[in-house]
Amino acid sequence: MPIVDEPVHPAWLPPGAWRPITGRRVRVTGEGLLVRTVLAELRAAGATLVETDGDVEFGLGGDPALDGEGFEIVRRDGRTLIRAAAPHGLLHSLFHLLREAPAGRYRPAVDRRMVDHWDNVDVHPVMGQVERGYAGGSLFWRAGEPRRDLPRVAAYARLLAACGVNAVALNNVNVHATETRLLTDRLAEVAELAAEFRRYGIRVHLSVSFAAPVHHGLPGADPLDDRVVAWWAEATRAVYEMIPDFGGYLVKADSEGQPGPFTYGRSHADGANLLAGALAPHGGVVHWRAFVYNHRQDWRDRSVDRARAAYDHFTPLDGAFRDNVVVQVKHGPMDFQAREPVAPLIAAMPATRLAVEVQATQEYTGQQRHLCYLAPMWSSLLRGTDGPAIAGVAAEMVAVANTGDDPFWTGHPLAQANLYAFGRLAWDHTLDPVTILDEWTGLTFPGASPALRATLHAVMDGSWQTYERYTAPLGVGFMVRPGHHYGPDVDGYEYTPWGTYHHADRDGVGVDRTVATGTGFTGQYPQPWASIYESAADCPDELALFFHHLPYGHVLRDGRTVIQHIYDTHFAGAAETAEMRRRWQTISDEVPTELFRRVAGLLNEQVRSAEEWRDQINAYFLRKSGVPDEHGRPIY
Numbered sequence: 327m328p329i330v331d332e333p334v335h336p337a338w339l340p341p342g343a344w345r346p347i348t349g350r351r352v353r354v355t356g357e358g359l360l361v362r363t364v365l366a367e368l369r370a371a372g373a374t375l376v377e378t379d380g381d382v383e384f385g386l387g388g389d390p391a392l393d394g395e396g397f398e399i400v401r402r403d404g405r406t407l408i409r410a411a412a413p414h415g416l417l418h419s420l421f422h423l424l425r426e427a428p429a430g431r432y433r434p435a436v437d438r439r440m441v442d443h444w445d446n447v448d449v450h451p452v453m454g455q456v457e458r459g460y461a462g463g464s465l466f467w468r469a470g471e472p473r474r475d476l477p478r479v480a481a482y483a484r485l486l487a488a489c490g491v492n493a494v495a496l497n498n499v500n501v502h503a504t505e506t507r508l509l510t511d512r513l514a515e516v517a518e519l520a521a522e523f524r525r526y527g528i529r530v531h532l533s534v535s536f537a538a539p540v541h542h543g544l545p546g547a548d549p550l551d552d553r554v555v556a557w558w559a560e561a562t563r564a565v566y567e568m569i570p571d572f573g574g575y576l577v578k579a580d581s582e583g584q585p586g587p588f589t590y591g592r593s594h595a596d597g598a599n600l601l602a603g604a605l606a607p608h609g610g611v612v613h614w615r616a617f618v619y620n621h622r623q624d625w626r627d628r629s630v631d632r633a634r635a636a637y638d639h640f641t642p643l644d645g646a647f648r649d650n651v652v653v654q655v656k657h658g659p660m661d662f663q664a665r666e667p668v669a670p671l672i673a674a675m676p677a678t679r680l681a682v683e684v685q686a687t688q689e690y691t692g693q694q695r696h697l698c699y700l701a702p703m704w705s706s707l708l709r710g711t712d713g714p715a716i717a718g719v720a721a722e723m724v725a726v727a728n729t730g731d732d733p734f735w736t737g738h739p740l741a742q743a744n745l746y747a748f749g750r751l752a753w754d755h756t757l758d759p760v761t762i763l764d765e766w767t768g769l770t771f772p773g774a775s776p777a778l779r780a781t782l783h784a785v786m787d788g789s790w791q792t793y794e795r796y797t798a799p800l801g802v803g804f805m806v807r808p809g810h811h812y813g814p815d816v817d818g819y820e821y822t823p824w825g826t827y828h829h830a831d832r833d834g835v836g837v838d839r840t841v842a843t844g845t846g847f848t849g850q851y852p853q854p855w856a857s858i859y860e861s862a863a864d865c866p867d868e869l870a871l872f873f874h875h876l877p878y879g880h881v882l883r884d885g886r887t888v889i890q891h892i893y894d895t896h897f898a899g900a901a902e903t904a905e906m907r908r909r910w911q912t913i914s915d916e917v918p919t920e921l922f923r924r925v926a927g928l929l930n931e932q933v934r935s936a937e938e939w940r941d942q943i944n945a946y947f948l949r950k951s952g953v954p955d956e957h958g959r960p961i962y
């Protein structure tokens with residue numbers, strides 16, 4: 327099997343990355359599909375496969391406590407011995423070995439680490455082939471037809487497996503008419519993709535429409551109607567007949583126009599349990615998204631708060647879901663902004679299996695034109711730096727995919743690091759983002775020089791905070807151009823029904839979400855966070871305007887006023903992008919030319935866009951507030 331018969335530019339694991347294996351005597355025991363995958367990888371990496379006394383030995387028979395995916399690495403007398411309890415563990419151990427993982431026991435922090443594609447089968451008139459996709463077209467479909475580029479799908483499955491991902495949802499959560507047929511007469515397309523992913527231990531899931539029975543001739547989709555129950559049971563039986571290891575369904579219901587149980591006066595638990603009932607006999611799960619809110623709200627009514635919605639809808643249902651329902655919650659209460667507090671729902675569903683969803687596709691973080699390494703954000707959410715920790719509460723982790731048929735996989739070549747970091751953090755929540763970047767660098771640019779490593783750290787480690795500095799200030803969010811969400815438009819969503827406001831006036835800015843005088847959202851948090859967020863004096867600066875409407879002269883915890891903080895961060899953020907661009911120019915000899923050029927071009931755009939953000943935000947707030955910059959810098 328060709329390993330890197332790449333129609334594409336290097337992602338992690340080009341041939342040079344196999345140095346720890348190449349030329350070594352390796353013995354593998356065990357059988358089955360995944361063991362065959364391990365053998366094929368080893369052969370292609372230039373290992374010498376032996377029957378006895380390998381320098382490296384992979385085998386089953388490890389401690390059952392390692393579960394399905396764990397493994398143990400023992401180093402003894404110059405040899406490396408790997409034991410797993412199941413073949414999936416052997417596959418993961420192989421990739422850990424390439425990272426030169428030290429001896430020890432390894433087990434993933436959560437059982438399911440999933441990537442959700444928002445790929446459409448047809449080209450959607452507004453959203454295109456991939457909704458919020460910034461890496462070309464879909465790897466799976468083009469203009470209504472299956473692409474059948476199976477070697478590319480296999481290479482993709484391998485990339486995902488190599489960072490620890492073990493589940494993939496193939497199609498968009500917004501399910502249009504054609505996509506409902508993936509579940510029925512177009513199931514063979516799904517089975518074909520599933521066969522490629524299976525070789526790398528990845529199970530395939532499908533987004534389904536709650537109204538699927540209606541698309542297929544039933545008069546309604548009421549979850550308590552026996553005909554609907556029977557329809558789902560039969561459709562699901564047929565899926566498993568063709569794809570025995572099918573993962574399950576992903577559902578966006580009663581959200582942004584998608585159909586759901588509310589139409590029939592039923593709850594989200596009724597809806598999720600219907601599908602869970604159909605999947606249970608086959609061992610499948612339903613991921614039911616908690617992204618439910620009113621996108622037709624009255625912007626004049628300040629008591630309505632979109633941030634409250636998921637908690638208000640779902641906490642009354644805690645304990646009402648079947649065992650094979652996973653409630654999938656976005657990491658923040660709004661919508662994947664560069665800075666949000668953790669969603670309070672995550673800390674409020676003790677009797678429900680939760681998956682936490684992050685957005686690797688950079689819809690609100692620069693759309694893969696801007697360099698924005700997201701691992702520091704995800705790591706701080708997992709650890710609970712500024713709110714309740716996700717680690718230990720989430721049973722599963724999900725990322726919205728940032729990949730497509732772009733030759734670099736991710737549009738911005740360095741955005742590959744986000745996908746890699748997602749997989750690694752989902753596997754081990756305690757990993758440090760700087761260490762993850764080192765791993766990724768070593769695997770992607772084998773033999774990377776100290777200068778290249780230093781430059782990648784210089785341009786990437788702080789890039790999320792740089793992005794935050796030049797975009798919407800102090801956690802207030804949005805301020806993006808409506809529709810496509812790229813570039814600044816301070817009031818773009820201010821007078822719309824979407825619920826994404828900043829409430830700036832001549833005196834101040836921010837959303838009062840306190841219990842005392844605002845929407846009461848802070849009351850959804852457990853202590854001490856409810857009190858910390860409620861108090862303007864205690865609230866972390868970076869969330870100040872998310873929780874409070876503050877006068878421009880309000881002094882933040884860092885000693886600066888709100889208005890001066892806005893000016894300072896916007897000048898600093900834009901200047902940092904220029905420095906990133908300068909640093910990148912210093913390593914032109916260290917990376918492949920095409921990759922160098924692609925990144926250089928994108929950095930030009932990032933500098934331009936950051937200056938545009940800086941100027942629009944600063945000018946807007948100067949005009950609103952009338953307060954000049956204390957350093958007298960030019961504001962237009």
Ligand code: BDP
Binds near residue numbers: 457499578689
């Ligand atoms: C929003 C996107 C929209 C998605 C939605 C979702 O703008 O395209 O459909 O999230 O997560 O951020 O369902």
